[in-house]
Amino acid sequence: MGAVGSPRGGLTPRATASRLLRTTAALLPHRSDYASLGRTWRGDLLAGVTVGIVALPLALAFGVSSGVGAEAGLVTAIVAGFVAAVFGGSHVQVSGPTGAMVVVLAPIVASHGVGAVALLSVLAGAIVVLLGASRLGRAVAYIPWPVVEGFTLGIGVIIFLQQVPAAVSSHVPAGLNTAVAAAEAVGSAPWPRAAASIGVVALVAAVTLLVPKIHRALPASLIAIIAAALAVGLLGLDVERIGELPMSLPAPSLPALGLSDLPALGGPALAIAALAAIESLLSARVASGLNGPDGRTTGPYNPDRELVGQGLASVAAGLFGGMPATGAIARTAVNVRSGGRSRLAAVVHALVLLGVVYLAAPLVAEIPLAALAGVLMVTAARMVSVRTARRILGSTRQDALAFVLTAVITVSFDLIVAIQIGLVAAALLTLRQFAKLGGVRREPIPGPAHEGDEHIAVFRLDGLMFFGAAERIVEEMTSQSSAGVDVVILRLSQLRYLDATGTQALVEAVRTLEARGITVLLKGVQEQHLELVRRVGVIAELRHHRHLFDSLADAVEHARSHVQRAHARPL
Template structure:
């Protein structure tokens, strides 16, 4: 019980050590927080609109979830809030269950993620294959880009499929009515691409949004805008939970929780690498899960959307000098100031401007260097990458991760199976087997995927009377591999060949015994022969070869 309470306290409670060094780094943290807050503003608004919940939901999420995750999470420099990946999950949820269900789903997902942290599941994300993660990222980027097309060319669609909605909006657009929005998109994209080449350190996305808003206001271009925003935060309250609807919401809640956990832990790992964090200052994964889950709960209670760690904003935070959690808290306070004092100005931002910001963000999520690395890594890695990306776009994110992991596992099994082989002779041992004795070394793993092929392609020389199998190089052995070996020994014995085993590992003994292999090793020497042994298994190769020669002589 004492250990459980210690773990609970370590995962769930903030510590004074979280702010160690803040007295000397507060200026850098303040600068980083202000910068990230400015960068996060258009993204928070854009992701809120893109999710179908509205710009206010995105802004509220960035404020509330951002500060809760910063205080209770396990990373010192992570910035949390609404993200493109979460938007991708929320769009079909909003379309199917309605905006009101998001608060319930966010609450359930938050509790699930908190529970995962308490259950010490934070380390599991380390086992996700790299091509799966990169394919997942490519798929998310494609969906984020496609989601913006209906904002630029608003056409009625079902909302069930991002690809279908984008195609419908493109094919059925009224181009005379759409061209003002296209002008706004062109202006924003041009500023975001060109400005960083001329001036560094200025958030190009914010400049682009401001310029496009002024352009619309001064020229009277007929484009939709964000509209009224609340001038304050809603009073926290628990969402209404209908027990009859709960079973149907558990599936979406699991999907949201899985994405929250995976994206947050990945973002935190990136942050540790960028910051060059020493071991003592690296992310505590279980605590990060608890903090992100609590952030989702808090966001749901004020009408926000589920949040995760945001890789892009976290990278900006680190690169602008953040050292402690103070920077992420300041980022949320900057956005809170916008809610309290700048709601009127923000309400005039064109939706097309936010769509353009997210389009550029989506394109920048895909690094050509990473794609080239995957291609050069081999056909298996490229297949995992491409399939994961395709399933992400065409089905959903959780299915994509499941398919990617299964495919990676199957290809890994195939690679391990192909590495298993029989090597003839006793090369390198200095032992020369006499005529009639054949020595084969089994290399690699002897398991269900390798054993059938390994033995099906092997044939003994016609003159062989005794076969010595060297098993000391077998790394892994399962019951299927042992059973295949036992069957082959039966066949060889039926053909008059005596089989000896050399170098069976102690940790494989139980598996070989379960497959009945020791009972299949029959000694053909008479019981009164000095070389008669019941167990045809030897620790040394020279002893096995000597015994084999004795068999040949007797035959």
Template sequence: MSAADLLRRVDWRATGALLARRVLPRRSDYAGLRGSWRADAIAGLTVAIVALPLALGFGVSSGLGATAGLVTAVVAGAVAAVFGGSHLQVSGPTGAMTVVLIPIVARYGPESVAVVSIMAGGLVIVGGLIGLGRLVAYIPWPVVEGFTLGIGVVIALQQVPLALDTPKADGENAALVAIRTLGQADWPAALPALGIVALVIAIMTLLPRVNRTLPASLVAVVVATLLVELAGLGVDRIGALPSSLPAPTVPMVSVETTSALFSAALAVAALAALESLLSARVADGMADDIPRTQPNRELVGQGLANVASGLFGGMPATGAIARTAVNVRAGARTRTSALLHAGVLAVIVYAAAPWVARIPLSALAGVLLVTAARMVDLPTARSICRSGRSGALVFLLTLGATIVFDLVMAVEIGIAVAAVLALRAVARTSGLHREAIPTPDTESVGAAAEHALLHEHIALYRIDGSLFFADVRRFLDELALVADVRVVVLRLSAIRVLDISGANALAEVVADLQRRGIVVLLKGLRPEHRRVVDSVGVLAELQHQAHLFTDLGEAIEHARSHVRRGEAGRPPASAGRAAPA
């Protein structure tokens, strides 16, 4: 059947309806709202208060300005709340995304970010439609923790220019920029800004010990702003903000532009998907009685949020772990709380833009430094490093790559190293063992002596664990040492994992032994391995289909008959098969 015939046979209406049921909003998203609306309203207001300084700070840190951060929190937060697959996720600008955006802004300019956001959103939508959402479950814990700790370090490094009220040095890497900025700073002039940073950090650290219900970050920003106003300190401020959300516009693009920005969009899409799914997984773990996140729908929602954010002149967004955690702890029960958080921020844009414009940038730097410090979980890092060399290596490599390179490359390196170490561990638990051949206890002395003589020419091997590409050469080398043997019996029932490379190795072993005049009998091939074994021709390499057994006793007796008749000394038939034994 041709591809065209297959396309004609597809019921596109049914397929579209199925996709719509999986990814579009539904009435059940708001089940229980009548009983939870008060809790959702309180949670939404709480998250908005926490999100305001973060949205402003991440917008400034990215190089796009505070307006972009607010627009992203409002637009992307609302769209993701409606279309996402999590009931409790809160989306907006994040520190991780800021880390990725800084080199993009430096290389392609601020105007490129809207295009990157739209392109990345499209890629994330496609990922959700084709079912990539469940892949996040395969990311190892040391990779996640190394990634998170690395983000915290990079966010802290990014605040150095703001904390010193000094222009940012040239460069894309946060560590190098921070070092260069420290070298060129005017320290006497930087003292007021450093004092503001210290004040914000002190308030955010001490206030929760006095009253945990007060929004420490917002209180710190308000106190710092009042102090700067009353003392007349000459520190940089956020500056003028629009009194309303900008109108959506489609950025002008060309084939050359999209080609140049595709790699950047791919990195943003990978991070948006990864961080959003990890954040949703955290929310699921914190609220046991809330429906679980639908990962593919969450990707579609985050993709739509990024497209919308780009159209409104915002920056790429993801699910925000810190704001999502605040949402859950504040008692949210439905996605209404995340939607309300976006609405409150929109009201702030309309009603309080002149006041927000007076906030000192150094106050935002203090908020983000505390946020970064809270991402550094030293007990968890110590636990991973003490768990063994493999976990520690993956954790440290991911952490280092996050700081030195970028987040997407860090995750790729971490997963690759974790996969190699996992394969190495599996290979170590596997093995090829030669076993003694069982002899019936009821045999006469003469029969036992005959069998002992026959058994000198029979080798029984058991393959344990996994037979995959990591074991191929080792198994071939061990079986190549078989000498003065006419029949080899391979016990396969203990094999748990058999991939196509392992099956091909098995075919090579059978063919190699039979070229040397040694008959091969297979015992205990599992039904789930039959397909891969058939696909590479293992059974076709046997001298006869009857050389496949389910019972060990029958296989040994068949081997004895071969030795008795001397069939193992005969060369294989020219077609690779012999007459039935």
């Protein structure tokens, strides 16, 4: 039997091909995805129907709010929900149009038109597939909790403000900042028609909040929309409706692609892909820790396969004229808490929505737009957790700042920019805290004092010697090497981390001290740091290559011999 590795330690072509096949297979559907179906199918069917009912008003509302129309929202929930259920990395994730994606799409629709959305969905989906194939799924673990919550808070505020024009039956110019558009909508509201719309919103909000108190299993959003539609019809209120919907799915087709479109759509496609990847992975991570009715969690998920599945879902949605999709935290949570345990639940959810298209399109067309606005306003309010905000604001100063900064930038500018700035702010604040873990302290020479010990300085470097702390440590060390010091002993055994910048700082410190005529001795260079210290040049800057010691006693003895020679009286 031949060796797997090549003579030089690499993999043979056959071993490389075998590894590639295993990696690819892990990203594709497998029979094991449905291993538990014999035990869970009843709960999956019930959960799928429940989620489908909950998803209907949200899909319609997100489609309208993004500017692409209720039809696109419904098509996305059906097509993307089915594809992501089959190809995704989570057994319980439910995908479709989401509030965060609406926030990104609305300004894109305003600047590029509705026709660009299907093409953007395909482009962004392809990017997400590549991210998953590149094994970047676990990168979401590096997003700090305060940044995620600040992002969620900002999305909730934007979704609420986006519904204000529909809530007051007002039309505002496209492309305005969400807060500005909401203020203009209120200022130009057509009364008394606006009062009727506000009444519909209030009714929907009241029903949505009261129904769960009667029974948590009731589909509150759907009941609220039915109540609003009946009230509008019985009272003859003059409010806008969804309008005509197709009674079948459109035929799939490739979006029109011109080479001249790519430069303008490249940035939006990257932004949508980043958001789709982040939101889907966060949703899958949350879902893996949720408890179902039986008190058991849903178990792990494959983040790389999840990206591949979500990317394919957006591509498929775009081919059917839909919008980009992501994993939906709220619908996924409903699925798990309703007893969903396998992919069948998400598939059934898509089939329920498909049945609505073929069987109930005329009824859905009569739903008031203000009712959908009310559903989204309640959804947005629930996204804002006062308890979570208090916990973050009461934690550390840097986490509170990252949370507030991310939320404010999300509302004021752009979601992706908010995540980027939030990550940068969190990273800088964390580096600042890490930098405090690195320090230098002058220590007394252990043991009985000897004549001339005042000419020896012992410095102990602690913690982290990296780019965020190196300059400060060197300044402290060189400033404490006062006049009269002939030998400096640097104790490095307590350094837990040393990077190239920290090592270069040591080079500069040794060079500065040696230039003053001070002999530098290094004590306790750890094995994992020794090669870096050699390569960067710390040892080369020493007066003698033997000025490396393993024990402090040997270093002190050598330092005393230097001092004795330097201060010996001539005969």
